[in-house]
Amino acid sequence: METTNLQGPAGQETEYGLKRIVVAYDASPSAQRALDDAITIGKRFKAEILLAQANAPDDEPGNSCSVLRTERMLESSDLEAIRSRLASAGLSSRGIVRGGIVGDTLFNICCEENADLLLLGAYGYGLKDRQTLGSTAEYLLRAVPCLTLTYGPNVTSTFDLIVHKGPVLVPVSLPCPLSQLQRAMEVARLFGVKLEILHVADHVKPAVIHDLEYQCEQLTEHLRRGGIRAQWSLYCGMPDTVIRSRGVEIDSPFILMPLKWGHSLSSITSDNVAARVIRCSKIPVMTYKVD
Numbered sequence: 001m002e003t004t005n006l007q008g009p010a011g012q013e014t015e016y017g018l019k020r021i022v023v024a025y026d027a028s029p030s031a032q033r034a035l036d037d038a039i040t041i042g043k044r045f046k047a048e049i050l051l052a053q054a055n056a057p058d059d060e061p062g063n064s065c066s067v068l069r070t071e072r073m074l075e076s077s078d079l080e081a082i083r084s085r086l087a088s089a090g091l092s093s094r095g096i097v098r099g100g101i102v103g104d105t106l107f108n109i110c111c112e113e114n115a116d117l118l119l120l121g122a123y124g125y126g127l128k129d130r131q132t133l134g135s136t137a138e139y140l141l142r143a144v145p146c147l148t149l150t151y152g153p154n155v156t157s158t159f160d161l162i163v164h165k166g167p168v169l170v171p172v173s174l175p176c177p178l179s180q181l182q183r184a185m186e187v188a189r190l191f192g193v194k195l196e197i198l199h200v201a202d203h204v205k206p207a208v209i210h211d212l213e214y215q216c217e218q219l220t221e222h223l224r225r226g227g228i229r230a231q232w233s234l235y236c237g238m239p240d241t242v243i244r245s246r247g248v249e250i251d252s253p254f255i256l257m258p259l260k261w262g263h264s265l266s267s268i269t270s271d272n273v274a275a276r277v278i279r280c281s282k283i284p285v286m287t288y289k290v291d
Helices: 029-045 065-088 102-112 127-131 135-143 178-191 206-225 239-249 273-280
Strands: 003-005 020-024 048-055 093-099 117-121 147-151 168-171 195-201 230-236 255-260 285-290
Touching (some): 020 029, 029 065, 117 135, 168 239, 178 206, 178 285, 273 285
Parallel strands (some): 003 230, 048 093, 168 255
Antiparallel strands (some): 147 285
16 A cells, blocks of 8 residues: 555666766765765775865955965865775775865766766855855756756764665655656665655646646556666655655655756646755755756
8 A cells, every 4th residue: 555645744687887977076064974974885885086176266355365365275284194094995086176166167077077976065155045045055956967966964874874764755746747757766776765756736626636646656566667666655845844854755766857947946747845854854865856
């Protein structure tokens, strides 16, 4: 029996691998947590870890050249210390430090290095970024071609699939083209996890419930035919609240969200659902682009 709750939240596997993981490192707590998980993932897949640091153009006229030089030296020393830590863990790594607009720089690094996965913290030190998802993170999530694992300030879980028994939560809007789930199937095979398709409805009429359940079941059957262990759930409520609550309830190691291009970052409706999930979730959020 699949899960249907309109009040609120209370196969075969193909061998895949990750060769190159980019960590957007800026010494923030979120970036440090991303680095810790990158080490866990890197060990599992024997992947190379690229420590990417983008030095944005200085906007503070009061900062002298000597202060900036000192900051750059400290950053370089920090990256070398991290590389030593990675080497001790048996991991290959490289440090990439570039100047320029942060979003553009990280995007270029991911493309040039043919990255398989980008890990980043959703918040920087800027005043604007502290209260929002951050323009850099929003740009990267919608632009980079690789999978992206994002850490908001409330993430407390660690990326350890051995202790996580729950499925990966995949929120979708309906109707959902089967092509949008192709990347989700690849992720399921990659990490050897089960998926839960989740649709959050808003003030659904009873006559529509059966059709939504049917669509969820069809999507789940498509996953199962592809050798993916899968289940589905249907809830009614605020999408971001339900997504976060359901992820915790099923002990999901991460939330997997397909994202569309648009004026705002969203996978459910035209509002900023994905941004609000990332901002408040205790679980890291993995995203991928869909047309």
